Amino acid sequence: MSLLSVKNLRVSFDTEAGLVEAVRGVSFELGRERLGIVGESGSGKTMTGRAVLRLIRPPGRIEADRMAFDGQDLMRATEREMRALRGPRIAMVMQDPKYSLNPVMKVGAQLMEGLRQRDRLSRMEAHDKAIAALEAVQIRDPGRVMEAYPHELSGGMGQRVMIAMMLIPNPDLLIADEPTSALDVTVQAEVLAILDGLVRNRGMGLIFISHDLRLVARFCDRVLVMYKGKVVEELAAQDLMQAKHPYTQGLLNCLPRIGGPRQPLPGLDRNADWAV
Amino acid sequence: MSDTLAASPLTRTVKRLIGVAASLLFTFIGLLFVTFIIARIVPIDPVLSILGDRATDAQIAAERLRLGLDEPLWKQFGIYVWQALQGDFGISIRTREPVIAEIARFFPATLELATLATIFGVALGVPAGVLAATKPGSWADQIVRLVGLMGYSMPVFWLGLMGLLLFYGVLGWVGGPGRLDAAYDMMFEFEVTQRSGMILIDTALAGRWDMFANAISHIILPAGLLGYLSMAYISRMTRSFMMNELGQEYITTARVKGMPERRVIWVHAMRNVMVPLITVVALSYASLLEGAVLTETIFGWPGLGSYITDALMANNMPAVMGGTIVVGMVYIGLNLLSDILYKLVDPRART
Ligand SMILES: Nc1ncnc2c1ncn2[C@@H]1O[C@H](COP(=O)(O)OP(=O)(O)O)[C@@H](O)[C@H]1O
Ligand SMILES: [Mg+2]
Numbered sequence: 001m002s003l004l005s006v007k008n009l010r011v012s013f014d015t016e017a018g019l020v021e022a023v024r025g026v027s028f029e030l031g032r033e034r035l036g037i038v039g040e041s042g043s044g045k046t047m048t049g050r051a052v053l054r055l056i057r058p059p060g061r062i063e064a065d066r067m068a069f070d071g072q073d074l075m076r077a078t079e080r081e082m083r084a085l086r087g088p089r090i091a092m093v094m095q096d097p098k099y100s101l102n103p104v105m106k107v108g109a110q111l112m113e114g115l116r117q118r119d120r121l122s123r124m125e126a127h128d129k130a131i132a133a134l135e136a137v138q139i140r141d142p143g144r145v146m147e148a149y150p151h152e153l154s155g156g157m158g159q160r161v162m163i164a165m166m167l168i169p170n171p172d173l174l175i176a177d178e179p180t181s182a183l184d185v186t187v188q189a190e191v192l193a194i195l196d197g198l199v200r201n202r203g204m205g206l207i208f209i210s211h212d213l214r215l216v217a218r219f220c221d222r223v224l225v226m227y228k229g230k231v232v233e234e235l236a237a238q239d240l241m242q243a244k245h246p247y248t249q250g251l252l253n254c255l256p257r258i259g260g261p262r263q264p265l266p267g268l269d270r271n272a273d274w275a276v
Numbered sequence: 277m278s279d280t281l282a283a284s285p286l287t288r289t290v291k292r293l294i295g296v297a298a299s300l301l302f303t304f305i306g307l308l309f310v311t312f313i314i315a316r317i318v319p320i321d322p323v324l325s326i327l328g329d330r331a332t333d334a335q336i337a338a339e340r341l342r343l344g345l346d347e348p349l350w351k352q353f354g355i356y357v358w359q360a361l362q363g364d365f366g367i368s369i370r371t372r373e374p375v376i377a378e379i380a381r382f383f384p385a386t387l388e389l390a391t392l393a394t395i396f397g398v399a400l401g402v403p404a405g406v407l408a409a410t411k412p413g414s415w416a417d418q419i420v421r422l423v424g425l426m427g428y429s430m431p432v433f434w435l436g437l438m439g440l441l442l443f444y445g446v447l448g449w450v451g452g453p454g455r456l457d458a459a460y461d462m463m464f465e466f467e468v469t470q471r472s473g474m475i476l477i478d479t480a481l482a483g484r485w486d487m488f489a490n491a492i493s494h495i496i497l498p499a500g501l502l503g504y505l506s507m508a509y510i511s512r513m514t515r516s517f518m519m520n521e522l523g524q525e526y527i528t529t530a531r532v533k534g535m536p537e538r539r540v541i542w543v544h545a546m547r548n549v550m551v552p553l554i555t556v557v558a559l560s561y562a563s564l565l566e567g568a569v570l571t572e573t574i575f576g577w578p579g580l581g582s583y584i585t586d587a588l589m590a591n592n593m594p595a596v597m598g599g600t601i602v603v604g605m606v607y608i609g610l611n612l613l614s615d616i617l618y619k620l621v622d623p624r625a626r627t
Contacts, residue, residue: 055531057523087534094532099525104547104622114533149623166532 003173003205004030004052007066011047011229014059022047022060024229030173034199034206036216036237038251039226045209048226049175052207053090054082070172087114091166092175093195096182097158101150108146111165118169133164137194156187163195173205181210192219213240213251225251227270300608307604308357311597316349318593325369325591365601366594368587375598378583383602384473385455386572386579389499390564392476396503397510398557404507405514409522410541420511427508432501436574439497451494453576460490498575502568506560513556514549521545551622558614565606 011023023044028035037045051062054074067074069090077085094100102110108130115126127146134142137160150158159179166174179195180188196219199206210216216223217237225233225248233245243249247270315322323339324331331339340346344355359365365375408420443450451457455475456464464475468482476495479488521527522545530544531537567581580599587595619625 050528053532055528083534083536085534086532092532094525094529096525100529102526102530102544102548103624104551105544113530113535117539118534151624162529 002029002031003070004028005066005068006030006052007064009048009051009062009064009067011044011051011056012061012063014061021229023051026224026226026229026231028224028231028234030205030207032172032203032205033222034208034220036220036223037207037209037226038211038213038216038223040211040251043226044229045211045226046177049092049177049207049209052173052175053086053092055086087118087171088169089171090173090175091169091171092177093159093162093166093179095178097150097153097155097162098182100162101158103150105149106146107148107150107153107161111146111161111168114165114169129168130164133168134161136167136198137161137164139164154187155183156191159183159191160194163191163198167198167202170202171204173207174199175207175209177209178211179208213248296612300612303608304605305357307601307608308360309353311600311604312353312356314600315593315597320591320593322593325593360601365598368595369592370587370590370595375594378595379580379598379602380473382578382583383580385577386565386567386581388474388476389495389502389568389571389577389579390561392495392499393502393506393564394557394561396499397506397560400503401507401510402514402553405511406518406541406546408511408515409518410537412519417515420515424508424512427505432505432568432570433574435504436498436501436571439501440574443497449493450497451490453574455494455577456487456490457494460487463487498571498577502564502571506564509560510553510556514553517549517552518545521548524548547621551618551625554614554617554621558610562607562610565610566603 006029007027009023009026010021013020013022026044026048037048039045047056047060050056051064052067052069052074054062054077056062062075064075069085072081072085074082074085101107108127111130111133112121112123112126115121115129116123119126121129130146131142134145139145139157139160145153145157145161150161153161159182163179176195180191183191192215206220208216208219213223213225217240220237222234222236223240224231225235225243225245227247233243233248235243235248240252243252250270322343323336323345327335327339344352347355363376365379367373368375368378371378404420404423408417411417440452444452454461464479464487468478468484468487470478471481472478475491476488479485479491518541522541524545527540527545530540535544565580567579567584569581569585571577572579572582580602584596584599584603586592587599
């Protein structure tokens with residue numbers, strides 16, 4: 001049975017300037033596999049991911065013919081039921097640890113929060129689990145990091161903390177929204193390797209959001225290509241080079257090849273008709 | 277060697293304390309400098325205001341000598357600073373009492389009123405602001421906005437007079453002007469040890485609950501009025517700070533972790549809201565401690581505001597200067613306090 005099933009998902013914002021349709025009829029099925037979502041900035045990737053958690057703030061609105069997680073109807077679930085899913089069942093690694101960790105709370109307190117508040121663990125137990133989670137993301141000095149505040153961590157370190165925090169309750173589905181886009185190139189690979197290893201080992205489903213098509217193809221089994229709120233192409237990662245859609249081909253061509261001939265990057269070819 | 281010294285927490289603390297003390301001293305002297313200059317600039321002759329304008333030339337010369345007015349300015353300032361550091365702000369011209377003794381009587385009245393008003397303002401304004409921020413556009417938000425707007429736009433004296441008329445005059449629920457009923461005024465003077473000068477505290481310490489209740493009935497209306505004004509400001513600021521925090525990514529993180537909204541707002545967002553809110557509350561408290569002249573006048577409240585105003589009207593420069601210095605010190609003190617609190621809540625401000 002599929003873990004997540006989304007049919008005709010729409011996310012729209014009623015703004016003063018009129019209705020903004022961020023996601024316009026996205027459908028996909030996800031098992032315990034790794035699904036990539038790619039597309040240029042503003043194509044609706046983040047909103048798709050957050051809609052699954054029903055974490056889109058007003059004036060944003062979520063509509064879908066069907067959105068079910070593990071047999072549970074997410075569109076009908078009460079806020080309380082959604083809260084029970086968030087964390088232990090579905091988690092999300094956000095883009096920039098500089099903004100996504102609470103600046104005035106110690107890292108340790110943020111890591112232990114779910115364990116203390118939800119699972120009602122004692123301080124000691126929660127502390128040990130948090131330390132173990134930090135070790136799992138290859139942080140060498142977990143005791144010190146627990147006592148640190150987010151601004152005292154580097155970007156790479158912050159994102160490892162984020163990953164550790166989201167993986168503590170062992171969710172069935174992890175949504176990673178551009179988890180390395182805000183990091184230095186040198187640490188991107190490291191953080192990705194850690195994330196990849198953990199997701200594989202624990203056999204969880206993954207939605208990996210990125211604007212980097214090649215990266216997504218390396219990580220995922222299947223790729224959705226989004227453009228202006230719509231999925232314009234869906235393909236298996238190994239078939240990437242056979243992409244038919246001109247937008248996907250455009251995304252592929254946009255990427256510079258290391259060691260390749262130095263040519264000016266071709267502009268991304270866009271056509272409004274693709275997204276009607 | 278010097279490295280280990282610099283790293284020692286004790287040395288660091290001592291260094292920081294010395295730094296704070298030095299900056300306090302400098303600010304204080306700066307404050308004295310400003311009041312000193314003001315006293316020289318105003319067209320009030322200190323000698324004439326003491327002796328009256330029928331004094332003889334000889335009397336005037338003698339008084340000038342006594343006040344040190346023949347000394348060069350820098351020396352006068354030196355004497356002024358030296359005396360001020362010892363708590364000597366001169367003699368009140370009207371009463372011939374030391375200014376410091378008068379202020380010690382008037383300031384507690386203001387302190388009591390301002391503190392109670394600020395407690396009201398925070399206790400009501402913060403939850404109101406949070407409520408408004410979490411449901412923007414809702415009826416709750418509209419009510420908070422309306423109540424705040426009224427606090428901004430209604431003249432204080434009008435609100436005060438109407439309050440007195442209604443709650444004291446018509447309904448008789450509260451005490452009238454003054455800090456106590458006339459009968460209790462004497463009793464307080466003679467029967468209660470005045471430890472703080474604040475009636476609520478002194479009567480409570482003395483176990484005189486009858487007097488305490490009477491003091492409450494007198495302070496409740498002015499404190500409620502000032503508290504309302506402070507609430508209007510604090511709720512508006514809280515609302516905007518909270519709205520800003522709720523839009524931040526770390527809030528989404530907390531929700532992703534499945535934290536209940538109560539915790540997201542009151543723990544995650546509130547701790548961040550407190551950072552700017554400390555300054556807002558401190559400023560509002562300071563402005564009340566300055567003495568709310570209109571309110572004090574309407575409610576016959578013998579506080580710092582009316583003290584300074586009366587002194588000004590009577591050309592009583594030593595009293596004006598003393599009062600101004602106290603106001604300045606209140607600002608310095610609250611500034612220091614909010615600095616400390618600020619560092620407590622915001623790790624990024626600690627260095
Ligand atoms: N609060 C909002 N109000 C109006 N439009 C919004 C809001 N949030 C997002 N959008 C719109 O939704 C679209 C998709 O955004 P997003 O999902 O963040 O794109 P991506 O993650 O692919 O870069 C954007 O074009 C943006 O303009
Ligand atoms: Mg995005």
